[in-house]
Structures are given as structure tokens and as C-alpha cells.
Amino acid sequence: MKASKRSYDLQASPIRKLVPYANEAKKRGIKIYHLNIGQPDIETPKVFMEAVKKADVEVLAYADSNGWEPLRESISKYYKRINLPYEVEDIIITNGGSEALQWAFLLTCDPGEEILVPEPFYTNYRGFAAPYDVVIKPITTKPDDGFVLPGREVLESLITDKTRAIALSNPGNPTGVVYSKEQVRMLSDIARDHNLFIVADEVYREFCYDGKEATSFGSMTDILDRVIIVDSVSKRFSACGARIGSLASKNRDIMTAALKLGQARLCVPTLEMIGAKALYDLDPDYFTPIRERYEARRNIMIDALQKMDGVLCERPGGAFYAIAKLPVDNAEKFAIWLLTDFQVDSKSVMVAPVENFYQTPGMGMDEVRLAYVLNTDDLAEAMRILEIALKAYPGRT
Ligand SMILES: Cc1ncc(COP(=O)(O)O)c(C=O)c1O
Incomplete structure (x- = not known):
């Protein structure tokens, strides 16, 4: 019995579709820094x-x-x-x-x-x-x-x-x-x-x-x-x-x-x-200290990205996301590789490939979205890991 024709065309969330890879990595004892999803860690009032x-x-x-x-x-x-x-x-x-x-x-x-x-x-x-x-x-x-x-x-x-x-x-x-x-x-x-x-x-x-x-x-x-x-x-x-x-x-x-x-x-x-x-x-x-926290996180993440060889990332002015253009053959392949084949001290990072955030086919193939929703120490560590990963990735361009 088949579902409706249109049900087969529905899109899996590109933000969530790599979750099984992250879960597998966690089972292997790898700590994953989630930069892929806009789930803030700020306490709910x-x-x-x-x-x-x-x-x-x-x-x-x-x-x-x-x-x-x-x-x-x-x-x-x-x-x-x-x-x-x-x-x-x-x-x-x-x-x-x-x-x-x-x-x-x-x-x-x-x-x-x-x-x-x-x-x-x-x-x-x-x-x-x-x-x-x-x-x-x-x-x-x-x-x-x-x-x-x-x-x-x-x-x-x-x-x-x-x-x-x-x-x-x-x-x-x-x-x-x-x-x-x-x-x-x-x-x-x-x-x-x-x-x-x-x-x-x-x-x-x-x-x-x-x-x-x-x-x-x-x-x-x-x-x-x-x-x-x-x-x-x-x-x-x-x-x-x-x-x-x-x-x-x-x-x-x-x-x-x-x-x-x-x-x-x-x-x-x-x-x-x-x-x-x-x-x-x-x-x-209520918003003033929260805004300051996000701004500090943004600065840590963007400063680190702008120092990485081959990475292009403008400093965004709002929300808590940035898109980084990476020196990789394919951002989704890189995102999966981070979860399946890479670790530093049993840690890795999860990023969201941006291809599916574009409607025009072929755009964003080397871009990832990074959410700065982690505390500053974790974010700095995630950036250190990402930098090492970019150097080690076999599909680096
Ligand atoms: C731009 C934008 N609009 C809407 C939403 C939907 O959020 P929610 O349904 O949790 O209110 C999100 C969630 O990430 C978002 O980023």
C-alpha cells in the first residue's frame, strides 16, 4: 500500500537529517558539539x-x-x-x-x-x-x-x-x-x-x-x-x-x-x-543580558572562523546563525565525515549543510550554517575542532 504521490516529495529537514550519524557517534563515546540546530541553551525564564x-x-x-x-x-x-x-x-x-x-x-x-x-x-x-x-x-x-x-x-x-x-x-x-x-x-x-x-x-x-x-x-x-x-x-x-x-x-x-x-x-x-x-x-x-551573551558568542565564533584558512564568513548582525563558506568539495559530505570519521580527543562538531536552504539547484554546496547557541567555552572548543577538521578533511579544496 503506497502513500499519496505528493507524500514522497516531502523534504526531510536538512537540519535534522544527519541526526542518526550524530547518534551513532555518541554511541561510540564521541562528544558532539551541536552547531547544527537553533536550540538555545539559555535558561527559560x-x-x-x-x-x-x-x-x-x-x-x-x-x-x-x-x-x-x-x-x-x-x-x-x-x-x-x-x-x-x-x-x-x-x-x-x-x-x-x-x-x-x-x-x-x-x-x-x-x-x-x-x-x-x-x-x-x-x-x-x-x-x-x-x-x-x-x-x-x-x-x-x-x-x-x-x-x-x-x-x-x-x-x-x-x-x-x-x-x-x-x-x-x-x-x-x-x-x-x-x-x-x-x-x-x-x-x-x-x-x-x-x-x-x-x-x-x-x-x-x-x-x-x-x-x-x-x-x-x-x-x-x-x-x-x-x-x-x-x-x-x-x-x-x-x-x-x-x-x-x-x-x-x-x-x-x-x-x-x-x-x-x-x-x-x-x-x-x-x-x-x-x-x-x-x-x-x-x-x-530581560533581553539586554541575553543579547550581550549572544553577541559575545557571535564574536568568538566569527573571529575564529575568519582566522581559518580558506573560510569565508561575514560577521552577521542578528539572530544566532552564520553561514560559512568552507574549503571543502561538498559541505554535506564534510558534515557526515565529521560525525563518522573524525574526532579530536573524542570530540567532534555537527554542522548543517546549507544546500537545501537554497531553492536554486547547485547553490550553497560548500556552505554550512553554524548556530552559536553554546556557551563561550564550548563554542571556542568547537571552533578549535572545526579548524583541525578542515585541515584533516580528505576532500579539502
Ligand atoms: C526563521 C524562523 N521562523 C520560524 C521558526 C519556527 O519556530 P517555532 O515553530 O519553534 O516557533 C524558526 C525556528 O527555528 C525560525 O528559525
Whole structure:
């Protein structure tokens, strides 16, 4: 008995597909430094569990399909603190930012219609688009120039009569790019002039370094009817396992249809929403030391990479990822070799090959994504190991 034809085309996550190799290495007693996945090691604020423990719940009932209202109120207050005009009725709670993105793709595109996305992009976008037959059309950006967006003319040349939206993560996963206010404005103008939606994935909003700030599409007041903001507690509050995200929009048709999707899956877990409210109620100062920790980690990792022979890596301004171009024949082969054939003092590193973060075939073959989500000592050790590995790798170019 065969599954549906389309089920065979679904993509395995390139971030997770090397996990069996890592598990085998661990069984052999090798310590693996995980640079492959954006799982922060920052403690989840205690208020999350305290709120859950305090919850006086006799029956763990279904919640409203658009989410627990006190959480929606707290998210609305959070938005107002950062000058984004989203009211409670503009916000629906989702199962992570992932569900909000899936919905945003479904709500903006009919089958066969297109979303423009700067590549390399968060590879799960492909997994969100494919089930709905939404076509991702890449806007190619390159490591050599720090992944800057092309100019307006190039962007407009990619628009067809099937294009319905532009999606981008800002700050970016996997590039770490923080798009400038001018770039956000340019994309907003293009959206307005070509009648497109903007799917603004801003789950890393607080993680900007060197004094930079991320400009939210929610601050582009003339196009708010076209903007869908995706958010999440996963990275913001280091609460990936809570699976609480949100979709926000001023567009009533989008919100009405989003609620129908919400009703079809009934609701988001009740206790996690209680914990998430406590997170959104935290003082905004919470982010300052966290940001400093990430910035210090970024500097350790990038300083080390820039000293390695043959490695190209621009210093990214946000999120907690960087893409490094390596002197290797094939980044996936290298990533597997690190787990199967290599060790220093019974230690190795795991990296994410970037090929599948690009839509254009053949791009990113010698690039890896590295997440700086380890403490500074571990990160320095991981860099030492990577440097030795690059020298020892038989497929070095
Ligand atoms: C850019 C981006 N968007 C969305 C998500 C989805 O996160 P979650 O579903 O945990 O909220 C991630 C997770 O890594 C991400 O990197």
C-alpha cells in the first residue's frame, strides 16, 4: 500500500537529517558539539514554570481557537511597547511560529501561486509551502557580499502574475542578516505597487547586535493591510518546547480565515499559553543580558572562523546563525565525515549543510550554517575542532 504521490516529495529537514550519524557517534563515546540546530541553551525564564505550577486547573479543557485571551492581551501590550499597533483582535495564537507560517502561506496563496523568498531561507519554509502547492520563488543572495538583497529592479523582475507575497525572516535564519529600514521600506513599496502580501517572520526580533535594530513590517503603517507578522516564544524566551507562536494582521479577511484554521485544529495547549503569558509580561530589560551573551558568542565564533584558512564568513548582525563558506568539495559530505570519521580527543562538531536552504539547484554546496547557541567555552572548543577538521578533511579544496 503506497502513500499519496505528493507524500514522497516531502523534504526531510536538512537540519535534522544527519541526526542518526550524530547518534551513532555518541554511541561510540564521541562528544558532539551541536552547531547544527537553533536550540538555545539559555535558561527559560522561571516565570514560565511558576505560572504553570500556580495554574488552578481542575479540568484541562480546550481553550478558545484563537488562543487564551490574557495571552493575546499580553502580546498586544508587548507589540505596543515596541510601537507596533496590534490589538487583541489582530492576534491569534498558533502552535509555534511554524503553524503561523503554514497558515500565512495558505492564506495568501492558492495552489500554484508564488511567494518570493530571499535564499538561502529557513529551510522549513519549503515544508510549509509544499503541502499547499505554494511555489517558493527565490531571491538569490550570496555569502560573498553578506547576503544583501538585490535592488528594486531585480526584485520586480521576479514578480509574475502568480506572485502573491514576499516572505522573509528578519533578522534572518540562516544568514543572520538584519535588513535595514531602507530595505524593509523598499519591500513594502514593492508589495504596495504590485498588490502583494508580506509574510514577516520576526521571531528573532530582539537578537540584533552592534547597536542595530530590526525594523518590523508592522511599523510600515501605509501597508498594514498586507502585512502578516509571525512571532514565537521559542527563541525570544528560549522556550522552544512550549510550541507557542502567533500570527498578527490588520487584514480582517486574513484573520477571519485564520480563525477557521484555528477552529479546525481546535486549540493550542492550555498550560503552555499560561506560561507564555508570563514570558510576554517580563520586563523588556530581560533581553539586554541575553543579547550581550549572544553577541559575545557571535564574536568568538566569527573571529575564529575568519582566522581559518580558506573560510569565508561575514560577521552577521542578528539572530544566532552564520553561514560559512568552507574549503571543502561538498559541505554535506564534510558534515557526515565529521560525525563518522573524525574526532579530536573524542570530540567532534555537527554542522548543517546549507544546500537545501537554497531553492536554486547547485547553490550553497560548500556552505554550512553554524548556530552559536553554546556557551563561550564550548563554542571556542568547537571552533578549535572545526579548524583541525578542515585541515584533516580528505576532500579539502
Ligand atoms: C526563521 C524562523 N521562523 C520560524 C521558526 C519556527 O519556530 P517555532 O515553530 O519553534 O516557533 C524558526 C525556528 O527555528 C525560525 O528559525
